[in-house]
Structures are given as structure tokens and as C-alpha cells.
Amino acid sequence: MEFTGKIPHTFPGFFCIATLSVGLLLLPLGVWVLSQAQVLPRAFWLLLIGSGFFQMIYMGGLALAYQRANMGLVYPIARALPVLLVALATVLLGQTLPWLAWLGMLLVTIGCLLVPLVYFRQWHWRAYWRADCAWALVAALGTVGYSLADKGALLHLETALDGAVRPMAMAYSYLGMQFFASGLWLLFGCLGSNGRAQLVRSLGDLKLGLVTGLMMGATYGLVLLAMAMTENVSYVVALRQLSIPLGVGFGIWLLKEPAYRPQLLGVGLVCAGLIAVSLR
Numbered sequence: 001m002e003f004t005g006k007i008p009h010t011f012p013g014f015f016c017i018a019t020l021s022v023g024l025l026l027l028p029l030g031v032w033v034l035s036q037a038q039v040l041p042r043a044f045w046l047l048l049i050g051s052g053f054f055q056m057i058y059m060g061g062l063a064l065a066y067q068r069a070n071m072g073l074v075y076p077i078a079r080a081l082p083v084l085l086v087a088l089a090t091v092l093l094g095q096t097l098p099w100l101a102w103l104g105m106l107l108v109t110i111g112c113l114l115v116p117l118v119y120f121r122q123w124h125w126r127a128y129w130r131a132d133c134a135w136a137l138v139a140a141l142g143t144v145g146y147s148l149a150d151k152g153a154l155l156h157l158e159t160a161l162d163g164a165v166r167p168m169a170m171a172y173s174y175l176g177m178q179f180f181a182s183g184l185w186l187l188f189g190c191l192g193s194n195g196r197a198q199l200v201r202s203l204g205d206l207k208l209g210l211v212t213g214l215m216m217g218a219t220y221g222l223v224l225l226a227m228a229m230t231e232n233v234s235y236v237v238a239l240r241q242l243s244i245p246l247g248v249g250f251g252i253w254l255l256k257e258p259a260y261r262p263q264l265l266g267v268g269l270v271c272a273g274l275i276a277v278s279l280r
Contacts, residue, residue, distance in 0.1 A: 013186075033165055055181075058146060060142075080108070112266065171227075176217075
């Protein structure tokens, strides 16, 4: 795991600007969609607020992890752990998963942990058991929280709309609400002197923050649409990891990056796991 540099623009204040920008841009859509809905229960608003909080935990944890730890350690922890944790949470909430889905999620998790390696001898469990990687675990727990909250909130919104708007409009209107909520939570977290300085610095990169937020929103909007069409949210969380083999593949093909055996094995395990989840 050779990458040791810090990632630029990974301060919580930057994510605050990115999420609030998208939330404000989608505000008209959200107002229109809510006008088509029946009265929403209080549980919807509580889940929305909770989702914003966990999204703040995820983004803040990821930002702090990238500032303190090797990216090769942070990335697999933040992406791999939610796959199994969300599955366990859904089981605790009363849903069931077939054994093939469990196998697939386990393969995806192992594959995520192998993808950053250059040599097999680099792997050791102690590399992931470090204090500076604790923020990656925080980010993973944030992913679990907002994934479960979003699924619950979408169920309430879908019931209240009763087919009045198209699923795509529902998903992206909720995306705007969720990003706005998480942006407000991040803004609250930037009230300290250090946070205010980061926020002012991020305002200087407003265009970059907006572009980043649009990219984040475009992809997570599709995830929300998939959540609305899937009974068990753990399947969506697992299938989100399709980005890993796609990213590695494009890196090798377009950027002519070297392909290492642990990386290829990890991609193979992720693909096998995704197929198993799809065939559950």
C-alpha cells in the first residue's frame, strides 16, 4: 500500500459546500415533489434528519481519514465494511438473506481489501488495525446509518406520493433533501475556529465544490433510485462496489496503469461476489 500523500479538498468544510450546493439546486424539485405528496409522517422527517447526520459522519470521517492515513488503507475499509454491516443490520431488523447473497457479500468484502495491494506479502491484518484508520471505520458506520435511514425514508415518501411522480423525480428530490440536511449538519460541525477557517477556504473553491457535489449527487441519486426499487437495501450497498472493478479496469485500459496480481484477484472476487448477489 504505497500511496502516502494526503488527498486535496478533503476537509469537512469542502463537503459542506458541495452538499449544500446540490441541496439548493434541487430545492425547487423537492418543493414540487412534496406538493404532490399526501401528509408525510413524522418518521419520514426524523429519518431524513438522521440520514443527513450519518452522511455528515461518513463525509467527516472520510475527510479526516484521508488527512491522517494512507489512502490504500482508508479506501478498502470505508468501502468493504458497509457491505457486511448493512446486511447484518437488515437481518436484525427482521429481513432474511439467502446463503448465496451472504457468500457474495463476503467475496465483495475480501476483494475490496485486496484491490489496493501490489504484492500479496504486503497484506497483514495489523495494517488495518491502527489508530489512524479509526476514521475510516467511522466513515463505514456512517454509510451503514445513512443507507438504512434513506431506505426507510424512501418507503414513506413512496407511500405518500402513491405514484404521483416518476421514481427518478422522487429519488432526486429526496437526494436534494438529504444533501441539504447533511450540509446543515456539516455546517454545524464547522462552527469551531478551525472549522470556520476550512469553510472560508472551501468557499474560495466554490466552483470545484459545486462540480464535486454534482458528481456525488448524480451517482448517489441512482443508488437512491435502486433503493426504491429493491426490497433489501443490503443488495444495493453490495452492488455499489461495481465501481471498484470499473475503476481498476479503466485505469489499466485508459491510463495504462500496471495490473498487479493481488489487484486482479481482488477485482475477480468483487465481480464474483456481485454475480452471486445478483443471482440470490
